[in-house]
Amino acid sequence: MIEPVHEVGTLLNAVEKVRRSATHLTTNWFAAPAQAGAWIGRQVLSYAWAQDTLLIFRRDRDFIRLYHVSPDPGQLAAALVGLDRLMPCTVLVSDLVGMPPQVDAIAAIHVGNGFRLYRSLMRMVGGAGEAGADPTVEFAGPADAGAVAGFLDALLDRFVDQPPDLDEVREAAEMRRILMVPHNGLPAAVLWFETTGVSSLLRYWYVGGEFRSQGLGARLIRTYFDLCRDLRRIQLWVIEDNCAAIAIYRYYGFRSEGLVDRIVVRDGRQA
Amino acid sequence: MKTVLEILSGIRLEFDFTASDSFIRDGMLDSYDVMTLVAELEQSYGVTIAGVDIVPENFCNLAAIQNLLSKSAAKP
DSSP states (O other): OOEEOOOHHHHHHHHHHHHHHOSSOEEOOOOOHHHHHHHHHTTOEEEEEETTEEEEEEEETTEEEEEEEESSHHHHHHHHHHHHHHSTTSOEEEEEEEOHHHHHHHHHHHHTTTOEEEEEEEEEEEOOOSOOOOTTOEEOOGGGHHHHHHHHHHHOOTTTSOOOOHHHHHHHHHTTOEEEEEETTEEEEEEEEEEETTEEEEEEEEEOGGGTTSSHHHHHHHHHHHHTTTOSEEEEEEETTOHHHHHHHHHTTOEEEEEEEEEEEEOOOOO | OOOHHHHHHHHOTTOOGGGOSOTTTTTSOOHHHHHHHHHHHHHHHTOOOOGGGOSGGGGSSHHHHHHHHHHHHHOO
């Protein structure tokens, strides 16, 4: 039975219960308590038990993000089989993050139980490269939020990129986390970053189709690097077979760190 | 046996973990790193860290991690 999560403590206790019985724990639930609390506040989290495996569901637009905490891979496989009865018509998406040998085994269990490998991402890390604030680059303000949200929504993959909603864009703009090159008041290129202490995540870096090959992306990244001068680490996720993007990131000094994210999708059955 | 500092440096080579009193706030560990750290601490020290103890405040600095290890070792 699927039940809504009302308190972070419910999840912590459930995870604890699995961990106590685990022989080869497998999980893709890495959310910090504060993040889980925010999702609970938005009423998008629910959970179910499949024998000793904890399944956590997060509603995201028109599909569900699936997390598991399972005592061993065999029990995870059994839980995934049971999902077909639990929610047969819903599209399910699972991010499986880890190092390739282990995470590929878990991805194979999903693929053997109704999921398909949708995309593979890899994490790249680096430090601030060629830095220099560009006068044509500006911070998006709250008034730009709608335009930025529309710009990103047209470019992002809902399963892979976790596109932000309008509130999230507005909040990021207020926190000065979005750089853009405007054209006639609208974003022609956008770079979204999230800095915590000495680390920064380069979340999105896009140039609009009609503005490509004009150096806008370079202006954005150099301005971003200028903001990152004192940081020790910049990280990003890139689709593993996007050779063009990877070549650009390498040019700017990023390197693969080994960590991958296998995104698997189970298409909902027709009702 | 690896020290806590050696384990942390293995996870994030680029940081000096002796120079921070709040690894999470300073962006030195993210939630995935914390889970990696838990697994490595359990393996190296032969303890089981309770799920309810896997919260940021127990991993915010070296002293907090040492306290967590002591607490986890004392549990049956």
